Amino acid sequence: MKRPRLILDFDGTLTDCRRRQVVVARVIGRAFGIDIDPDRFWGMKRTGYSTLRIFSAFGIPDGDAKSMSDLWVLQIEGLPWLAYDRLWDGIRDDLLMVKLRGWEIVLLSARRSVCRLRWQLETLGLSGLLDRTIVVDPGQAVAKKAEALKKWIPNVYIGDSEADLMAAKMAGVQFIGVVCGQRSREFLARLVEDESQVLKENTRAAIFEALCMAG
Template sequence: MTRAVAQDRYIAQDVGLIADFDGPIADVSERYYRVYHECLDRMQDEDTPIQRLSKSEFWGLKRARVPEQEIGKRSGLNPEQARKFAKLRRQLVHSQPYLKYDQLIPGAIAALDRAQEAGIELTLMTMRRERELAEALSRFDVGRFFPDERRYCMGDDDVKTADTRDKPRLMARAMTELPQYERLWMVGDTEADAIAANSQGIQFIGVLSGIRDRPSLQAHHPYKIVNTLSDAVDVLLDTLSVNG
């Protein structure tokens, strides 16, 4: 049976999909790379021979969870400069001037369409703040998939601690507000997504289109690791057609 036929014959009931935004839907690599350059520019002086990493080199280090200070050192900064570089990066990377560099992951909208057409209820869960999320949903035209009551994010004035603590708290709240699904899945690209899903006994599918590489995701024992959200939806629809 082909996937298309299987999908036509199976309409999901009582099935939900919680999707992270950055990684599965939005490509943040250009934003991170622009901030990397900006931080190096501010750290550079006459005695600092900067050795800028290519985007692929930089993103490979980020995906492998190499610390910011180490990335700074590999770019030619001394230890003190690298410390300041890491601090500045944290201040800038999620700031408004750089969010415009985010791009839509190819195939993400089509994947959400396929899931929705199959009757899977969609929920969004992200560490973005409300204003940041609203702008991105409008710019990428994906807000139509996620009604306001299906959007879980940080409030504009919330104090962030760490994603691995904040996201499980969002997930715990969601579990008190979402319907009771027969099957519920989480698709994300980081350890925070995996920890949040595991904390509530939800099946987690990791995607490699985001900020973590395969070993980083594998450490959290996902149901499966795939390349994109589109592949994750394929896995979900195949699973439902077999078990439905």
């Protein structure tokens, strides 16, 4: 009998990445002589603003905003910053429960550095719970995630962004979005079109919903 398969996004879905993203933005802001308010930065990020648009919204001239945004992208996967990420409460236990029920667990992440992601998975104690890790180019996140979803055909895909939702739609797979991560409920709700796209408050609730959907 074919094992049921759960595919999950990483940043914002399994981890709380707020502190990392905010700290990197503030450090870059200080280098340019600008104080980046952390709550405002994260609030705009959760409503769908790109990092470039957020910096511009702080009144930073276009040239500097573009330089800051490019620097943010270069720094955001640096090892010192990745150490700020924390697993959402109960994630390891939840994934272990899924595995004990006979499910295959696959991680699908848009990252530039495969090595640094693997380091992070090992540091957070997730490596032994994953059957497979798939890493795609962040610059083509939607298309490449959709391609992976079509290949591996999960029972459910869990993610936290519009890229995850759109990839699931393109692949024709069931999607559960979590609204505790990089996008808010209000933002994601505007993109939901039918019953194949469900929103949950957190990843723990999403995992339980996935198990229920599979019976």
